[in-house]
Amino acid sequence: MLSQRIRELKPAATLEINAKRLELIDQGREIINFGVGEPDFDTPEFVRRAAQDAIDHGWTRYTPVPGVAALREAVASQVSKTRGVGVDASEVIITNGAKHALAQALLARVDRGDEVLIPSPYWVSYPEMVRVCEGQPVAVPTSAADRYKVTPSTLEPFVSPRTVGLILNSPNNPTGAVYQRDELDALLAFAEENDLWVLSDEIYEDFVYDGVFASAWTEESRRSTMLVSGVSKSYAMTGWRIGWLVAEPGFVKQLTRLQSHTSSNATSVSQAAALAALSEDGRSFCHSMLDRFRHRRSRTVELLGAIDGVVVEPPQGAFYVFCDVTGVLERPGAPSTSQELCLAALDRAGVALVPGEAFGVERALRLSYACSTANIEKGIEALRRYFDELS
Template identity: 40%
Template sequence: MKIASRMENLSPSVTMAITALARELKAQGKDILSFSAGEPDFDTPEVIKEAAIKAIKNGHTKYTAVEGTIETKKAIIKKLKTDHGLEYNLDEIIVSNGAKHSLFNLFQCLIEEGDEVIIPAPYWVTYPEQVKYSGGTPVFIETDDSTEFKITAEQLKAAITPKTKVLLLNTPSNPSGAVYTKDELLSLAEVLKGTDILVFTDEMYEKIIYDGNKFTAVASVNEDMFQRTITINGISKAVAMTGWRYGYVATAHKALVKAMTKLQGQVTSNVNSITLQAAVTALDGSADADIEKMRKEFEKRRDVAVQSFNDIKGISCVKPQGAFYLFVNIKEIGGDSMKFCADLLEKEGVAVVPGLAFGTEGYFRFSFATDLATIEEGIKRVKKFVEENYS
């Protein structure tokens, strides 16, 4: 049997692989603390679980519309209007099996051989892989601690070529936790003005924002950006529903939604019918108190983790403004993230993800989506590892 050649250039997810390895080692009886998964440790709020149970009892167990039910799309429309002042119609929304599926559909429907997609680094591991699989070429813009891992208008302008089709923004960012302000987005918008470049904006972590800051949706900064922006979002992170598989796209381009629906209809059909019902409750404000409770706990963990890492000689990290990750700088002690993470797992039983997986060497990603006691013990082990191996 010969595997299709298009699979040769597709790399496996490093984050998934490390998470799986950590679970396997733990199952073998080894003392493993894993900070590799991008998944809240909180349970799905009760009000949402009750909505799902009610859906089952009421017989919502049949096929539904490929692009999502009217009820769930109305909930998305209301949410985007309430939160960001954005107005969409039913035929400008499509629901898919998680945001990763939404992105895949987008790239498949829009990217052709030779098209360039600008991706700020560090980036979520899936972005460049899906671009390449779709025949496109990822073009990376490097960032670091000095700009809090955000690109500048000058960098964007320099990266644009006649082949540029898409700018992909992730705010708040996985893995850095970077959050673009309205002014920063406006400066990027000015560069794009007068071009045909689309903006894909992954806003999955929008509800996980710290220090009293307000999240700015990319599509909301001005009318020009609204027209060119394709928003990808979902309920996995903020509402602790990773396993439910629900992502959505909102765009003013009705033809794009139609194309995505056609593709999805031949691949997966509809999202799980129970999830569709539960998502309405997740989006309509019923779980807002639960979301805020989780956000506050994440903020508390962030503060402890940032302080603890910055107390370790030789490593440092900037304080993220969103999401639940730290992107920890290890350049002072060598910067080989693959070796650092492999040795840390072997010697101290701590699983983190090398920065190289996110396109930025010299760092590792640490997820603080776990309890405070585990975080404190994990960083204590990192401190011991650094002192014994890099002093």
């Protein structure tokens, strides 16, 4: 017999589409994958070499549960530089990817019946993580009109005596929204006024195209804010599974206690690779990748914006475009939901997309431009032809 928390866990809304995509590939169909949430670049050679050196020198045993000292210090140094707030290694725990950090933070913060505010559209795992902790996720709707951002006034109606925390994600998956410094400061002040902790997922911190990155980790908020990031996106290291959480030392100590009973340390070889990534060579790689993504973003927005019935809010960050497809779904020959539309587009156009339902929003879809410009142009043209057939 499975536990109730597992029985109630919802499967990812992308599973049906991904299964169909793999089926079509097995049949010999060419599928352009706009659903993937990872850079299409190889992990830098100097990072791979560092991992090999670690293996060759026997660095394959247990490490301290919160991570090797050198990596914790490197993360603390990077966060200090990028946030302008001094961070000590005692405020850092290394985890098995950013997702692991998020899940552990919620396990440490959420009790049965606690409510957690989550701006919608949201990354697919946030609500389910809260439910696993026996908490109640509370979706706070946003729209293209407000650039998919929440404000204190939009959060206020959703606060109850059971509300304990707020999850923020900037740059955002799936919308590409990026909060500015003044917007974040207002949200942090709201959280303090309502005695809420803030869990800030900043995994896309290096993918900002308009303006500059702003963090929820500030001198004023550091006692109630947990910052999560990692190497997956910035250094094309999704499979290496290294993330981290930055918080006040007492909380990190308690997370270390939790992690000691679950995963123990993050993979030793991956920690060596991450340490190499957090170098000047790593920053150069990241800047080069950002330039490529900036061009792809412009081309993607241009092509999607030219399709009748598709409304595009140009993303400020990350590497996704979130589209309103109400105009397409209202056509006589169209499917009735964006989930069905994405399944049909996969079959008819050979294009894999993620429906808005996966992110808590109907009549929308997410497209990742983490692929070549040639595939972007080819895939969106195929999508346009399919949508035109629905008229």
